[in-house]
Amino acid sequence: DGGITQSPKYLFRKEGQNVTLSCEQNLNHDAMYWYRQDPGQGLRLIYYSQIVNDFQKGDIAEGYSVSREKKESFPLTVTSAQKNPTAFYLCASTRQDQRAFFGQGTRLTVV
Amino acid sequence: DQQVKQNSPSLSVQEGRISILNCDYTNSMFDYFLWYKKYPAEGPTFLISISSIKDKNEDGRFTVFLNKSAKHLSLHIVPSQPGDSAVYFCAATQGGSEKLVFGKGMKLTVNP
Numbered sequence: 001d002g003g004i005t006q007s008p009k010y011l012f013r014k015e016g017q018n019v020t021l022s023c024e025q026n027l028n029h030d031a032m033y034w035y036r037q038d039p040g041q042g043l044r045l046i047y048y049s050q051i052v053n054d055f056q057k058g059d060i061a062e063g064y065s066v067s068r069e070k071k072e073s074f075p076l077t078v079t080s081a082q083k084n085p086t087a088f089y090l091c092a093s094t095r096q097d098q099r100a101f102f103g104q105g106t107r108l109t110v111v
Numbered sequence: 112d113q114q115v116k117q118n119s120p121s122l123s124v125q126e127g128r129i130s131i132l133n134c135d136y137t138n139s140m141f142d143y144f145l146w147y148k149k150y151p152a153e154g155p156t157f158l159i160s161i162s163s164i165k166d167k168n169e170d171g172r173f174t175v176f177l178n179k180s181a182k183h184l185s186l187h188i189v190p191s192q193p194g195d196s197a198v199y200f201c202a203a204t205q206g207g208s209e210k211l212v213f214g215k216g217m218k219l220t221v222n223p
Contacts, residue, residue: 004154033211042117042215043155043200058210090154092211098143098204100211102154 003027006091006103012111013078013085021076021106023091029101032074035090036060037105043090049074078108086110114138115203117214126223130188134201134214137182141203141212146175146186149198149216158199159186191221 004025013019025032034046045058049068063082068074074093078085091103116135124130134144142163147155161168161175161184168175174187188195201214 006154035213043213045210045212048210088152092154094211097160098145098211099157099160100145100147100155100202102147102156104154105152107152 004091004093004101004103006089006106008106009104011106011108013108014111016080018077018079019108021078021089021091021108023074023076023103024072025074025091025093025101026072027093027095027101028071029093029095030071031094032068033092033094033100034058034064034066034074034076035092037088037090046076046089113215114141115201115212115214117199117201117217119217120215121218121220123220123222124191126193126221127190130186130191130195130219130221132186132188132199132201132217132219134184134186135182136184136203138203138205138212139182140205142206143204144175144177144184145202145204145211146173147200147202147213148195149200155200188219191219193221193223195219195221 007022031050033048035043047066049055065077089106092100094100145160146158149155159173177184198216200216202211
């Protein structure tokens with residue numbers, strides 16, 4: 001079955017640590033995205049990539065980094081510079097008709 | 112500046128009645144609009160979309176209406192079912208950009 005796989009589902013981070021969230025898709029989609037969801041905030045775009053080896057900052061990119069070395073993979077690193085990383089993170093990819101397919105999400109908690 | 116707005120955070124309706132979810136946008140360059148449904152701790156799933164060349168699109172119990180002059184769209188669910196209880200996100204994009212802009216979401220509760 002085609003889809004988007006995010007891992008892990010739950011992640012705990014200590015203050016000052018970097019953590020990387022995995023996102024893999026086998027849908028052959030060119031574009032991939034990372035969103036963050038906070039209560040009452042909806043979905044906010046962190047980074048997106050329209051093609052391999054290229055990515056752009058979204059609305060809240062500070063404290064995050066990404067890479068797109070392969071079409072199938074778009075990992076997100078939450079760095080220690082991100083002041084408030086506790087949130088629900090969603091990865092998505094889009095078809096040519098703009099319909100987005102989302103992963104199941106990763107809940108990151110700073111302890 | 113929020114380009115896609117869902118001004119009502121929640122809506123509660125009785126099973127069998129109509130649910131109307133509203134969405135406003137400010138960017139007149141948006142030409143494609145989508146609705147997503149999200150259950151807790153899951154990723155959103157695509158529900159229905161509409162292109163700016165249309166003013167209505169229907170798929171089963173779900174109908175989306177677009178009023179371009181008012182920069183307003185709405186999602187109608189008829190009849191509403193308890194399984195429709197979820198958070199609904201409105202999203203918009205400008206042709207070719209592939210960048211989706213989401214509203215904050217609206218929580219729909221359908222009571223049995």
